[in-house]
Amino acid sequence: MTNLDENTNAAVQEFLRKRLHRYGFERADMHAGEDHSGDPALFIDAYYRLTKEPLERELLVRLLTELRGLLLNRGERRFPHVRHHFDEKQQVAKRK
Secondary structure, eight states: OOSOOHHHHHHHHHHHHHHHGGGTEEEEEEEEEEOTTSOEEEEEEEEEOOOSSOBOHHHHHHHHHHHHHHHHHTTOOSEEEEEEEOOTTOOBOOOO
């Protein structure tokens, strides 16, 4: 599987939209490629607008695990590498 299936693309977009809408999620650009070890991978660039909602770091950590599960359930074995592009003024929540 070298290309990203349109249904998988749509599923990832919806997944990210549902979980990250409060942080201004706008879109994700995705493409297939190889990681630094030469293994097949999915590269996802997620883009956000500035919001007043402070970003919870823990959410981003959990998000990758959930996204990996979604992809595996769809038969997608490539590991997702997500790069988040937040506004430089986006606030981050203080650790509890």
